[in-house]
Amino acid sequence: QVHLQESGPGLVKPSETLSLTCTVSGGSISTYYWSWIRQPPGKGLEWIGYVYDSGSTTYNPSLKSRVSISLGTSKNHFSLKLSSVTAADTAVYYCARAYGSGTYYFDFWGQGTLVTVSS
Amino acid sequence: DIVMTQSPDSLAVSLGERATINCKSSQSVLYSSNNKNYLAWYQQKPGQPPKVLIYWASTRESGVPDRFSGSGSGTDFTLTISSLQAEDVAVYYCQQYYTTLPLTFGGGTKVEIK
Numbered sequence: 001q002v003h004l005q006e007s008g009p010g011l012v013k014p015s016e017t018l019s020l021t022c023t024v025s026g027g028s029i030s031t032y033y034w035s036w037i038r039q040p041p042g043k044g045l046e047w048i049g050y051v052y053d054s055g056s057t058t059y060n061p062s063l064k065s066r067v068s069i070s071l072g073t074s075k076n077h078f079s080l081k082l083s084s085v086t087a088a089d090t091a092v093y094y095c096a097r098a099y100g101s102g103t104y105y106f107d108f109w110g111q112g113t114l115v116t117v118s119s
Numbered sequence: 120d121i122v123m124t125q126s127p128d129s130l131a132v133s134l135g136e137r138a139t140i141n142c143k144s145s146q147s148v149l150y151s152s153n154n155k156n157y158l159a160w161y162q163q164k165p166g167q168p169p170k171v172l173i174y175w176a177s178t179r180e181s182g183v184p185d186r187f188s189g190s191g192s193g194t195d196f197t198l199t200i201s202s203l204q205a206e207d208v209a210v211y212y213c214q215q216y217y218t219t220l221p222l223t224f225g226g227g228t229k230v231e232i233k
Contacts, residue, residue, distance in 0.1 A: 035222075044225070046224070060221040061221060094169075106171060107171055107180070109168035110168065111168060
């Protein structure tokens with residue numbers, strides 16, 4: 001059974017960079033698409049972007065100028081960086097797996113981690 | 120962007136009764152070359168991540184009870200819970216994956232017990 005776990009700071013100051021890591025266990029990172037999705041408190045879901053096992057990425061155009069998603073060197077984790085954060089970036093951040101090419105629904109999710117942007 | 124609009128925002132249904140949730144996309148998510156609708160449904164319970172229930176608009180994920188069904192094509196879709204159980208209280212989201220620029224979700228429908 002694939003297991004995903006997010007980790008990183010729960011508090012980030014305005015204008016700084018939010019950095020999170022998702023550790024994948026119980027399955028290979030190969031041939032799947034690994035995404036970050038966020039959910040502001042009490043609101044809906046917003047897809048941030050994904051990285052494929054080749055390292056290629058696709059980002060939500062609304063966040064593209066501030067986002068970077070990359071695979072880890074050990075290939076059992078991937079990371080999110082979101083720069084120049086504001087209070088509007090406060091959300092629960094989830095990592096998730098999309099099944100494959102052309103099939104971008106999410107079959108495994110992490111439990112999520114709340115990131116608050118505040119000074 | 121493909122905008123996904125869900126209705127209603129919330130509904131209250133008696134135990135054992137049918138719950139129907141609608142999802143409308145701003146453009147068709149039916150891919151003509153394979154006749155598949157690129158639409159998924161998720162259930163999210165409080166404090167938990169979303170869980171996929173349905174993909175390809177009508178294919179139930181393994182382990183999902185058969186009281187959950189998906190229907191529709193093109194731009195109009197429905198998630199039906201045929202006999203509401205207490206454990207079905209949750210927020211339900213639709214998601215299109217016809218295009219990844221960007222992947223988009225509906226605003227959610229909250230299902231409660233009447």
